[in-house]
Amino acid sequence: MKKPDPGKSILSANDEQARKNLQRLEALHLAAVNVMASPGAGKTSLIVQLLKHLPENLSRGVIEGDVAGSIDTDYIRSLGFPATQINTGGGCHLTASMVEQAITTLGLAGPGLLFIENIGNLICPAAYRLGERIRVLVSSVPEGDDKPRKYPAMFAQVDAIILNKIDLLAHLDFNEHNFQAGVRVVNETAPIFRVSCRTAEGIDTLAEWLRQLTTTRSK
């Protein structure tokens, strides 16, 4: 007889809750986007740019995950967008049950987009579904072009990769060909969007790609 694996049962319980969250969000006509990245890659800046560039007739809200504090939630609210905070204490990723409560607190209704900003971490969040329609990874130019080869599980599992801070390309030794080749080793299909949250370059294209999610339903 095989011993039960507590890690595995935690993951399947999380998957089950994630499925419920997805159903609930679909009923609300909300497409959730799980935004993952290293600390400081620009998750919040990206979300803020998208909130501003998405059409005004769409509902737009944010669930902010952080180990501690509510700096980003306070900032997003100050811009007039609905946002709610999850603090994990020491936890290195969000879970589906944390997100379940946050959906209730936020009280957003669609049609629209719900951004879920995960904990800044390129490892742990990859294993935990939250109820999102799609998963995106923000990777920033200053982190270096070797990240897809160093954190393959994260790059493998996402639906889109957003290369941020392209305004810094002139100041850094970042080889875009090497980055793209590294992505394609583990992920053959995810589109790679090039953006600068500082100058807003590339944001319109990404916003339009995300907007199209709200006209379809989860498969």
Next chain:
Amino acid sequence: MKKPDPGKSILSANDEQARKNLQRLEALHLAAVNVMASPGAGKTSLIVQLLKHLPENLSRGVIEGDVAGSIDTDYIRSLGFPATQINTGGGCHLTASMVEQAITTLGLAGPGLLFIENIGNLICPAAYRLGERIRVLVSSVPEGDDKPRKYPAMFAQVDAIILNKIDLLAHLDFNEHNFQAGVRVVNETAPIFRVSCRTAEGIDTLAEWLRQLTTTRSK
């Protein structure tokens, strides 16, 4: 009766192994430096600069931690320095028992410095001692000045903070006063070294500070 906490017993078993590693390294006259940071903050670049700037009469070696691959170990070896690789699979931090094996594999003897490059992660590594004399955190300018407030446990527990990529200050909205104030909320004493691994600015000062570790013993 209190239930046993499996997380706690894993941590104390790790602490016990870390103490053994520390004793072993002291007997070898090696001071180990546990280098922690976000992905892409410049851990490897910093270690390489320090290897080059430390006096040649000191032994210098590296234990490289990565989720996958051996890009950095191969690079450090190509420069003529001893290095050995730990791959954690999906693990988000090194453990003392991983480091025990790596010390044996590396076969370095002092007097000198052993750099242990931890997994790129601002959360998980903070809870796991490895047998290091000191713990340093590399935080880089592009990550933003809010990182001490967002990842307080990591900033609280380190013996020194190395602010890297200061050559990019002119191109980014990074408020050094806000960064330092954030550090001091959780850590009153750790020195903050300002460096650029790209231009080597500040490396000599840091190398001299680390060299002094090799003339003392662990308390």
